[in-house]
Amino acid sequence: MARLGVNVDHVATVRQARGTNEPDPVTAAALAELAGADSITVHLREDRRHIQDRDLFLLRQTLKTRLNLEMAATDEMLGIALKVRPDCVTLVPEKREELTTEGGLDVLRHRQLLKKQIEPLRQEGIIVSLFVDPDLEQIKEAHRLGSDAVEIHTGAYCETRRYDKRYAELLKIQEAVRAGGKLGLGVNAGHGLNYQNVQDVVALGGIDEFNIGHSIISRAVLVGLERAVREMVALVRPGE
Numbered sequence: 001m002a003r004l005g006v007n008v009d010h011v012a013t014v015r016q017a018r019g020t021n022e023p024d025p026v027t028a029a030a031l032a033e034l035a036g037a038d039s040i041t042v043h044l045r046e047d048r049r050h051i052q053d054r055d056l057f058l059l060r061q062t063l064k065t066r067l068n069l070e071m072a073a074t075d076e077m078l079g080i081a082l083k084v085r086p087d088c089v090t091l092v093p094e095k096r097e098e099l100t101t102e103g104g105l106d107v108l109r110h111r112q113l114l115k116k117q118i119e120p121l122r123q124e125g126i127i128v129s130l131f132v133d134p135d136l137e138q139i140k141e142a143h144r145l146g147s148d149a150v151e152i153h154t155g156a157y158c159e160t161r162r163y164d165k166r167y168a169e170l171l172k173i174q175e176a177v178r179a180g181g182k183l184g185l186g187v188n189a190g191h192g193l194n195y196q197n198v199q200d201v202v203a204l205g206g207i208d209e210f211n212i213g214h215s216i217i218s219r220a221v222l223v224g225l226e227r228a229v230r231e232m233v234a235l236v237r238p239g240e
């Protein structure tokens with residue numbers, strides 16, 4: 001049975017929009033755990049647009065499940081990861097100007113840099129995963145570099161509306177999952193998965209963990225809105 005990792009970055013995005021202290025991604029993570037999440041994912045971006053260092057340190061102290069830290073392969077991030085000691089580090093590509101992660105790591109091109117990151121993390125007992133497109137050469141290189149796992153970037157599958165193209169993307173994910181499994185890698189998947197598109201990926205089998213954030217937080221805003229308004233109505237119109 002696959003595990004569900006809940007990404008709480010998007011809770012922090014709402015907080016940062018006001019520069020205040022709510023909603024708190026640490027509280028959101030605790031609620032996600034109460035609801036059955038198997039792990040919590042956060043992406044500490046270099047520009048700190050959502051998750052802050054404080055969130056990471058508090059999550060490390062308070063989580064009862066596992067902490068998966070997504071980060072760029074930089075010296076700054078490596079230093080933070082070695083201090084915080086998350087259960088897993090997922091190395092992801094990062095561009096300042098992007099709205100969201102646009103693709104997987106080019107493991108073949110950046111093998112030396114990635115090797116320098118993977119080794120010290122693994123020496124500290126931190127599981128290392130590389131966020132890659134469903135591309136067999138990238139997955140083989142991740143294995144050669146000593147990564148414990150890969151996370152397959154499902155964005156292309158999720159964003160493609162045409163049925164035939166979407167099916168082709170799903171088949172790429174299937175091949176990638178099989179290849180990762182055969183190499184003995186942990187195989188995770190994520191990016192853009194939602195309540196409409198996740199079932200077909202689950203049905204492929206072989207995926208150890210799904211990391212899902214934006215769609216869960218988006219739904220939480222809507223399914224929680226009615227209760228939130230009722231609670232405010234009770235304060236504004238007491239005794240009604």
Ligand SMILES: CC(=O)[C@@H](O)[C@H](O)COP(=O)(O)O
Pocket residue numbers: 007009042043045070092099100101131190191213
């Ligand atoms: C790598 C990945 O897929 C997640 O980190 C996701 O990108 C988080 O959301 P943002 O891209 O909005 O930071």
Ligand SMILES: NCC(=O)COP(=O)(O)O
Pocket residue numbers: 007041151189190191192193211212213214215
């Ligand atoms: N690694 C993917 C992730 O953590 C969540 O991505 P998304 O569901 O927010 O697109």
